Amino acid sequence: MSEPCTIEEHLERVLGGVRPMTPxxxxxxxxxxxxxxxxxxxxxxLPSFDNSAMDGYAVRHADVASATAGQPVRLPVVGEIGAGQATVRRVEPGTVAKIMTGAPIPEGADAVVPYEWTDRGADVVRIDEPPEPGQHVRPAGGDVAVGDVLVEExxxxxxxxxxxxxxxxxxxxxxRPRPRVVVVSTGAELRDPGEELGPDSIYDGNSFMLAAAVLRAGAVPVRVGIVGDEPDAFLQALEPHLEGADLVVTSGGVSQGDYDVVKEALRREGVWFGPVAMQPGKPQGFGMVGPGKTPIVTVPGNSVSAYVSFEMFVLPAIRTLMGHTPVTRPTVEARLTRSVHSPEGRRQLLRGRAGTDERGRYVEPVGGSASHLIGALAQADCLVVVPEQTTSVDADERVQVLLLDEDF
Structure with missing residues (x-):
């Protein structure tokens, strides 16, 4: 077997096969x-015309400047202007128009008297307080001017x-459009949720988990479903989905077993397979398949391995296709709540739950290191990163953490 490559080396291999999609x-x-x-x-x-910021009366300031509660000004109401109903286009000196919020200011008016400063008269209105010139008027272009850059590339x-x-x-x-990502699970033992299980069968959680992860990343998942352990059947199931696909993700069939259908089938297509110095998720594969040379990422079948592999390799590929930056999830520092051990030579990605207390951010490991423990994975919200040459980390030491539920 070849020497394991690093996570970074395999990620470079994957990203070398994808390009941002054409806008x-x-x-x-x-x-x-x-x-x-x-x-x-x-x-x-924006606004595209002067409009009222209040429900009230459109007035000429000169006509109401002297108004007080003791000596109010009374003026005839010549009509009513509602938003989208500009029935009064002009107010002459000595007149007002009732106006609603958002309605255009009629020609001649230069201020709005709110209802609260009046007796709300219908034919003649009593005004007890004058507005300042321009008060309660939203000027055209006051928010956005023609030529303003609203959204940058x-x-x-x-x-x-x-x-x-x-x-x-x-x-x-x-x-850039949403990439279509084809998701395939392999294994004769798999059954769809809702079907009856036999004594040697299990439900296919991987394709649903990976399809959901694709959807959350902003792409469009195409779940093919379950494919058995026969190379030709695998290729036949995959072929009709390659047209229009921007990326393919398979789970299972990439290790060293006798029924590793993905490896057997795709090696014919020139897909690379090999070990990556990580745990979980050591066996990986990547290549280009089909007439359109669609990139394909193959990940292990154990659920935790599949999910961690998605985070490390598939998510960056999707973000590259969509033009997002950065393409990899950033790390944060946290305090480990209990000691952990890790095999030398592999980067351990442990499940954990992050939180904060009076001492700052902390992370608590969840479950063991086994790659099939999907129950513990469901309880986790982060991955704890233990470097390749680190075999143990004591409680209260600082570690790097990938927060799985935060947008970036």
């Missing part, structure tokens, strides 16, 4: 979480960015 115009609401691929410049102002589009783009009339925006 295309995307419907606005479908861009949530995508990377904007253009500088979006405002072509209209490289911005991850969130609700606020989508809101401002819609507000200036953009129905689409250039963005």
């Amino acid at each position: 295309v115009p995307q419907p606005l609401l479908e861009t949530l979480g995508l990377v904007c691929a253009e500088d979006v410049v405002a072509t209209i102002a 490289g911005t991850v589009l969130g609700p606020r960015q989508i809101g401002v783009l819609a507000s200036v009339g953009r129905a689409t925006v250039m963005a």
